[in-house]
Amino acid sequence: MPIFEVDNLSLHYLTRFGDKVPAVSGVSFSMEKGEVLGIAGESGCGKSTLVNGCMGLFIPPLNPTSGDVRVAGESIMGRTPKDIRKNVLGRKVAMIPQGAFNSLNPTRKIKDLAADMVASHEQGVNKKEIYNRLRERFDLIGMDTETVLNAYPIQLTAGTRQRCVIGISTLLNPQVVIADEPTSALDVSTQKSVIKMIFDLLEKGIFSSMIFITHELPLLRHVADRIAVMYAGEFAEVGTTQQVIFDSRHPYTKALMGAMLSAEPGQKQKKPTAIEGAPPNLAKPIVGCRFAERCPVARPDCKTTTQVMRMVGGREVRCAYAE
Amino acid sequence: MFKNHPTLRYILTRGGWYFLTFLVAVTINFFLPRLGPSNPVDIILAKAGGVSDNATRQKEESYLKEFGLAEVDKAGNVLRDAKDAPIRTSAWKQFGNYIFMSLKGDLGTSFMSYPKKVTEIIKNAVPWTIALQLPAILLAWIVGNVLGALAAYRRGIFDKVFFPLALGANSIPFFAFGMLLVYVFGIYWHVFPAVGGYDSGLNPSFSLVFFGSVMYHYILPFLSLFIIFTGGQAIGMRSMCIYELGTDYVKYAKWLGISENKVLFYMFRNAMLPQLTGLALSLGVMIGGALITEMIFSYPGIGMAVLSAIQSNDYPLIQGCTLLITVSVLIANFTVDILIGFLDPRVKAGRGVK
Amino acid sequence: MKIFLNLLKSPSFLIGISIFLLTICMAVLLPFFYHIDVRTMGAPMLPPSPRHWLGTNHMGIDMVSLLVRGLRSSLYVGFVAGIIATIVGTLLGVYAGFKGGWQDEVITLLTNIFVVIPQFVVLILISASMKEGRSLTLIAVIIALTSWTWSARAVRAQSSSLKSRDHIALARVNGNGTLSIVLYQILPYLLSYVFMVFIIQTASGIISESCISMIGLGPYDTVSLGTILNDAMRNEALSDGAWWAFVPATVLISLIVFAFYVINTSMEGVFNPRLRK
Numbered sequence: 036m037p038i039f040e041v042d043n044l045s046l047h048y049l050t051r052f053g054d055k056v057p058a059v060s061g062v063s064f065s066m067e068k069g070e071v072l073g074i075a076g077e078s079g080c081g082k083s084t085l086v087n088g089c090m091g092l093f094i095p096p097l098n099p100t101s102g103d104v105r106v107a108g109e110s111i112m113g114r115t116p117k118d119i120r121k122n123v124l125g126r127k128v129a130m131i132p133q134g135a136f137n138s139l140n141p142t143r144k145i146k147d148l149a150a151d152m153v154a155s156h157e158q159g160v161n162k163k164e165i166y167n168r169l170r171e172r173f174d175l176i177g178m179d180t181e182t183v184l185n186a187y188p189i190q191l192t193a194g195t196r197q198r199c200v201i202g203i204s205t206l207l208n209p210q211v212v213i214a215d216e217p218t219s220a221l222d223v224s225t226q227k228s229v230i231k232m233i234f235d236l237l238e239k240g241i242f243s244s245m246i247f248i249t250h251e252l253p254l255l256r257h258v259a260d261r262i263a264v265m266y267a268g269e270f271a272e273v274g275t276t277q278q279v280i281f282d283s284r285h286p287y288t289k290a291l292m293g294a295m296l297s298a299e300p301g302q303k304q305k306k307p308t309a310i311e312g313a314p315p316n317l318a319k320p321i322v323g324c325r326f327a328e329r330c331p332v333a334r335p336d337c338k339t340t341t342q343v344m345r346m347v348g349g350r351e352v353r354c355a356y357a358e
Numbered sequence: 359m360f361k362n363h364p365t366l367r368y369i370l371t372r373g374g375w376y377f378l379t380f381l382v383a384v385t386i387n388f389f390l391p392r393l394g395p396s397n398p399v400d401i402i403l404a405k406a407g408g409v410s411d412n413a414t415r416q417k418e419e420s421y422l423k424e425f426g427l428a429e430v431d432k433a434g435n436v437l438r439d440a441k442d443a444p445i446r447t448s449a450w451k452q453f454g455n456y457i458f459m460s461l462k463g464d465l466g467t468s469f470m471s472y473p474k475k476v477t478e479i480i481k482n483a484v485p486w487t488i489a490l491q492l493p494a495i496l497l498a499w500i501v502g503n504v505l506g507a508l509a510a511y512r513r514g515i516f517d518k519v520f521f522p523l524a525l526g527a528n529s530i531p532f533f534a535f536g537m538l539l540v541y542v543f544g545i546y547w548h549v550f551p552a553v554g555g556y557d558s559g560l561n562p563s564f565s566l567v568f569f570g571s572v573m574y575h576y577i578l579p580f581l582s583l584f585i586i587f588t589g590g591q592a593i594g595m596r597s598m599c600i601y602e603l604g605t606d607y608v609k610y611a612k613w614l615g616i617s618e619n620k621v622l623f624y625m626f627r628n629a630m631l632p633q634l635t636g637l638a639l640s641l642g643v644m645i646g647g648a649l650i651t652e653m654i655f656s657y658p659g660i661g662m663a664v665l666s667a668i669q670s671n672d673y674p675l676i677q678g679c680t681l682l683i684t685v686s687v688l689i690a691n692f693t694v695d696i697l698i699g700f701l702d703p704r705v706k707a708g709r710g711v712k
Numbered sequence: 713m714k715i716f717l718n719l720l721k722s723p724s725f726l727i728g729i730s731i732f733l734l735t736i737c738m739a740v741l742l743p744f745f746y747h748i749d750v751r752t753m754g755a756p757m758l759p760p761s762p763r764h765w766l767g768t769n770h771m772g773i774d775m776v777s778l779l780v781r782g783l784r785s786s787l788y789v790g791f792v793a794g795i796i797a798t799i800v801g802t803l804l805g806v807y808a809g810f811k812g813g814w815q816d817e818v819i820t821l822l823t824n825i826f827v828v829i830p831q832f833v834v835l836i837l838i839s840a841s842m843k844e845g846r847s848l849t850l851i852a853v854i855i856a857l858t859s860w861t862w863s864a865r866a867v868r869a870q871s872s873s874l875k876s877r878d879h880i881a882l883a884r885v886n887g888n889g890t891l892s893i894v895l896y897q898i899l900p901y902l903l904s905y906v907f908m909v910f911i912i913q914t915a916s917g918i919i920s921e922s923c924i925s926m927i928g929l930g931p932y933d934t935v936s937l938g939t940i941l942n943d944a945m946r947n948e949a950l951s952d953g954a955w956w957a958f959v960p961a962t963v964l965i966s967l968i969v970f971a972f973y974v975i976n977t978s979m980e981g982v983f984n985p986r987l988r989k
Contacts, residue, residue, distance in 0.1 A: 090613070124615030138610035140624050142631075142702070155617040204614065379825045386829065390837035525977070529970035531919045533926055533941070534962040541955060639827065646832030650923055654945070668840060668928050676840055680833045687830050 036108055037065040038244050039089075039128075039211045044102035046088045049095070056318045057100065058084040060268045063344075066211070066244045069237065073259030073276070074248045075291070079314055081268040082248050086213050089246070090128045091119040106210050126156055129209035129242070133216040135200040139188040146184040149203045156207060169206075175239070176202050176232060194225040198232060205242050213246045218254070230258065252291065256280050264288045267314050267325040274350025284347050284357040286330045324354070332356070368699050376692045383684045387677055388456050392449070424459075424467060427452060465681070466674035470666070476678040479663060484682075487659030490576065491648045494583040495641075501584075502591025503633060507626055509592065510599030521596065527589035532647030536582040536654040543578060579655045583648050594636050598629035631702050638694040642687050649683070722982055728974030735968055739783045748777040750935060757947075757954050767956040769940070770947035775956055778935050783964060785936035789852040789921040794914030796856035801863025801913075802906050808864070809871030810893075820868070823861050831858040831920065839929035846932045855920045862916075863909045870905050908979050915972035922965050937961045 046059040059081045066072055076082055087097060089104055091111040104111050106127045111119065124130075132138050140148055150165045166184075173180040178198060188196055197217065205212060214233065218226040237245060247258055255262055255276070262279040264272045264287065272285040283289045290310045312329040315321055323338040324330070330337065334356060344351045347358065419436050421427070429437045429445045437445045447455075459466065465476040509517045527535075602608060602625045611621050652661025660679055667675035720726070742748070746765070754772035758764060766775035808819035838854050839846060874880065883893050924930055925938025926945065940961040943949075949957035 092613070094612075120612075120615045120617070124613060126615065130610075130613040132606070132610055132613060134606060135610075137606040140607040140611065140628070142628055143624070151611075151616050151620050152614045155615055155620060200610070375824070376828075379828050382825055383829050386834065387837065390834065391841045393838070393841060525973060526970060529915075529973050530966045531922060531962075531969070533923065534966055537941075537958055537962055541959070642828065642830035642832070646830055646923070649832070650926065653927060664836070665927055668836070671840075673840070676836065680837055684829055684833050688828060691828050 038068045038070075038107055039066040040103075040105040041065070041089060042103040042105070044085075044088055044104060045100035046084055047098055047100045048084075049098055050318075054318065055100070058097075058268055058317060059088060061102070062265075062270055063102075064263060064270070064273060066246075068243045071237070071245045071247055071258060071260050073255040073262040074246060074265055075250060075252055075255055075262060076265035077250065077314060080265045082265060083215070084268075085265070086130070086215060086246075086248065089211075089213060090130060091123045121156060125152060125204070125209065126207050127209055128211045128213065129204040129207075131201055131204050131212065131214040131217050134220060135197050135217060138200055139196055141188055144185060144187055145191075145199050145203075149184075149206060152203060152206060172206060173202055175241075176236070178202070194221060194229065197221065197225070197229055201229070201233060201236070205236060208241055210243045211246065212242045212244070213248070215248045216250075217247075219249070219251075252280065264291065267321075268317055269325065269353060270344070270351070271326065271354070272350065272352050273344075278348065278350045282348065284350070284352045285354050286332055286357070287326045290329075290331070369696060372692065372695050372699070376688055376695075380685065380688055383688070384457070384460070384681065385453075387681050387684065388453055389449075391673060391677065421467070421469075460681070465678035468667075468675045469672040470670040470675070476674050479675060480660070480678055480682060483658060483660045483663045486657065487649075487652065487661065490579055490652070490657065490659060491583065491645065494580055494648065495587060495644060498584050498587030499591055499637060502588040503595045503626075503630065505588065506592035506595025507599050507622075507629070510596045510603060511622065511625070517596075521593070524589040524592045524596075527586060528593055530586065532583075532586060533650045533654055535586055536579070536651040539578050539582050540654060575657075579651055579657050582651050582655075586647070587644060590640070591633070591637075595629060595633055598632055599625055602629050631698065634694055634698050634701070638691045638698075641690045641694070645683065645687055645690075722978045724974050724981070725978035728971045728976075728978060731967055731971035732975070735783065735964065735971070736787075739780050739787075742776070742780055746776060747774075748780055749774055750777045750781055757949070757957070759954070760956055766960055767954070769943055769957055770949070775960065778940055779937070779960055779964065781935045782937040782940050782961065785848055785931065785934050786918050786921055786938065786965070787968070789848050789855065789936065790914045790918035792849065792852035793855040793859070793917030793920070794910055796853065797860045797913045797917070798863050798906065798910040800856070800860040801865075801909070802867045802902075804860070805864040805867025805869075806871045806902065809868040809873075810875050812872070812875070816868075816872075819864070823864050823868075826858075827861040827865070831855075832923070834858045835920065835924050836927075836929060839924060846930070848931050848934055848936070851921060851924065851931060852917070855917050855924075859913060859916060859920065863913055866909055867902065867906065870902055874902070904979070908976055911972050911976045911979070915969045915976075918965065918969060937965050 041062055041064050044062045047055040047057045049055060062085060074082055093099060099112060111123050146166060146169055149169050153165050169184060170180050173184060218229055236242060249255060259276050261275050263270050266287050272279055272288045279288060283292055294309055310329055315325055323340055324342045327333045327337040342353045342355060344353050422436055423430060427447060429447055431437055439445055468474050468476050468479055509520050608621060649661035652659045653665045656662060664679045750773055754768060756768060756770050756772045758768040760767045764774050768774055804819055808816045835858060921936060922938035925936050926941045928942055930936060930939045941958055944958035
């Protein structure tokens with residue numbers, strides 16, 4: 036049984052005037068235990084909204100339109116916010132946010148923040164027990180436990196803070212971990228050690244699967260088993276890393292790969308080509324392919340026919356003419 | 359020893375700095391009134407230079423001697439020149455005399471209530487002022503911050519109604535609000551007494567009747583201060599809380615599934631720190647406003663003392679009061695400073711970092 | 713410049729500026745159809761009547777005339793104090809924030825000392841010794857000299873954070889001197905902030921003037937909104953129920969200050985996008 040399933044999920048924002056802006060449309064994917072799914076896309080393609088949806092965190096004006104999200108077979112849709120907070124967030128699905136080192140409360144010691152998290156999910160655990168668990172876990176991660184746990188965020192380096200965030204997020208051994216640009220603002224060597232740490236944890240079974248979101252395609256290549264390319268609230272192409280990066284079929288994916296600067300051997304001569312135009316405004320109803328405006332190989336009926344996912348070359352592509 | 363006690367070092371550093379400010383304040387307190395043309399020294403000397411009856415002359419001479427304004431011979435008689443005007447001492451000698459007297463706890467003798475000592479007048483007025491201002495400021499700080507936090511968290515109707523109200527309340531100068539209250543509730547509607555600290559027919563005593571009268575007279579001035587202070591605090595707290603609610607760490611706490619109460623606690627705790635700093639900065643203004651309110655209500659505190667001192671050119675009393683006010687503001691600021699040092703881990707961490 | 717157009721779209725700004733302009737208009741236009749006379753004395757403490765729209769004060773002088781003159785004086789003091797305090801505070805603040813180092817430490821130390829000493833106290837001490845010489849301008853100067861600390865602090869914080877921006881480093885690398893950097897690189901960014909500071913300083917200048925005048929240390933020979941209140945207090949207008957002697961002045965002061973605060977809040981909303989919700 037897949038550990039995480041997203042079934043035709045659509046999410047919308049409710050504006051002040053009562054309009055529904057569809058931010059995510061018909062997204063489907065599933066993940067097995069131990070798998071890493073990468074999600075790539077431009078800013079504003081709906082990644083963050085999708086993430087909130089995957090966690091069941093529907094804070095107004097975000098609302099679910101239709102579809103289902105299941106963790107280990109159990110649906111997380113249609114639950115009360117309290118239920119979600121207590122049983123889903125942190126427990127089943129955990130988030131490692133963007134800019135993680137600003138995510139730590141400056142007036143709270145690391146151990147206290149972690150303790151708050153545990154106490155919010157489990158009844159009647161006393162402080163001492165929690166601290167022991169914390170120590171065990173942080174030792175496992177390989178951090179200077181005593182110093183770090185008793186410190187305030189301001190006393191730690193950026194890399195250490197990032198590791199703390201990872202440690203705290205995975206404290207309750209969630210089934211799914213969503214990492215949103217976990218390494219963007221770090222220097223290269225810290226990036227490496229943080230990635231290594233995340234994969235160590237995955238290997239040790241601390242968490243069971245991961246969604247890795249980034250706009251850095253080269254990073255995804257080393258990190259993800261499968262990749263989903265997102266555009267204007269939809270998945271454009273979903274397949275294995277090898278397929279998506281080296282054998283892209285969707286025009287958008289191809290354009291993305293072409294727009295990358297690559298230091299790979301043999302690629303130095305290739306000039307990166309920018310994708311002209313901008314993503315469509317989702318507030319207006321869209322007919323036909325969302326990428327048609329900017330697609331270099333668009334045909335006349337692309338703008339009028341709704342695109343559906345097809346299997347092409349062993350992976351899903353949302354394009355009628357992809358080969 | 360200092361290296362091992364960062365807390366002690368912090369207190370001493372802040373304390374030292376406040377002491378420096380105190381010295382500046384005392385100097386200002388002494389020299390400023392003497393700058394203008396109608397300064398106290400000239401006035402006393404001019405009065406003492408003219409011929410008048412023996413009693414007045416003696417009174418003026420005692421002032422001269424007390425404040426060290428004129429030269430005296432060994433027998434303690436005031437030295438006069440050819441025109442029978444007293445010979446002035448230098449300003450520095452006067453300053454020294456002033457410091458010496460103040461350290462002894464003697465702030466001089468009041469002009470208008472001669473021979474009452476300034477310290478005596480102040481001693482009678484201070485309890486009234488403290489009883490009024492301290493609870494008003496403390497309660498308003500607590501209530502204002504809670505209301506502000508609520509407004510920020512709930513948003514919605516409560517906020518839309520509350521915020522303009524609080525902003526309006528904050529723009530009304532202290533005295534204006536006091537005057538309004540006096541007029542509406544004291545004169546027009548006769549609900550509360552308009553003036554005084556207690557019924558004029560009563561004598562201060564430890565009786566229940568007197569205490570009741572005091573309380574009755576207490577309400578209007580207290581409300582006047584409380585409402586305005588609360589408004590000010592609430593507005594500040596609301597902005598701080600709105601800011602905190604949008605921070606990354608609040609978002610992360612929600613993602614972690616931390617309970618709503620805990621998140622509110624984070625917001626409150628983190629917003630409180632700049633609020634404390636703001637409190638320290640506005641303490642001077644608050645106390646000033648409170649004193650003016652006392653004047654409006656003819657409340658027998660330091661405010662009234664200053665007012666009557668100004669109206670009768672009673673310089674020793676003016677100076678004594680201003681010194682007291684300045685010292686109180688300094689002490690209050692120092693207390694808040696120390697409090698912040700203990701509460702803010704950013705400051706704590708800055709001190710204790712290896 | 714687009715930003716100023718945005719300002720005009722903000723409802724709170726429009727409210728604030730209308731209240732302010734309304735009061736100004738009253739002071740400017742009223743003399744055209746109401747006889748302003750602050751010298752003729754008559755029957756004291758008269759209630760409002762067709763002849764005296766807001767009654768008379770304790771000396772029988774027409775209240776409306778007093779208010780119009782008083783408004784002018786109070787605004788004058790507020791603006792002059794505001795301008796001086798803003799200029800002094802901004803110069804010191806920019807210099808300290810931008811230069812950093814020991815210049816910053818010295819200025820900050822000075823500011824900290826003067827911030828704690830209550831403005832109220834200093835005002836009393838200076839004014840008490842100047843019985844005859846208290847003109848509006850002098851009072852404005854004294855108020856400015858005791859309130860510059862606020863703007864110095866605020867501006868210093870802003871310029872300190874601006875200092876680390878890239879275009880400043882670029883200018884420095886190009887060899888521009890301190891003065892030129894301050895004038896051409898920093899000030900344009902600070903301008904909107906400094907303007908907001910000015911609004912607040914003026915508002916507090918108006919309040920300070922009314923406070924100091926109310927306790928009897930106001931201008932010697934002119935009417936201001938504060939002196940009107942002082943007269944009311946000294947002549948027991950409160951207890952006699954002569955509301956016209958102090959309510960209108962109070963309302964005027966509160967309205968103007970409120971207008972300033974609203975203008976400031978709306979500016980904050982436009983210039984600081986983070987607060988926009």
